[in-house]
Amino acid sequence: MSEFLAMGGYAQFLWPAYALALLALVVNVVVARRALQAARAEVARRLAMQDGAGE
Numbered sequence: 049m050s051e052f053l054a055m056g057g058y059a060q061f062l063w064p065a066y067a068l069a070l071l072a073l074v075v076n077v078v079v080a081r082r083a084l085q086a087a088r089a090e091v092a093r094r095l096a097m098q099d100g101a102g103e
């Protein structure tokens with residue numbers, strides 16, 4: 049197991065690269081979820097305005 053974690057002597061370069069890639073994926077998911085929430089709120093706001101104007 050320690051040989052795997054050492055990554056053939058390149059661990060000091062590979063593990064931070066893996067961490068940055070994971071961080072980028074997490075940030076991407078968080079940003080996408082926030083954008084989805086904002087879009088849903090905008091649609092709900094527009095529907096509420098449309099329903100109120102139609103009556």
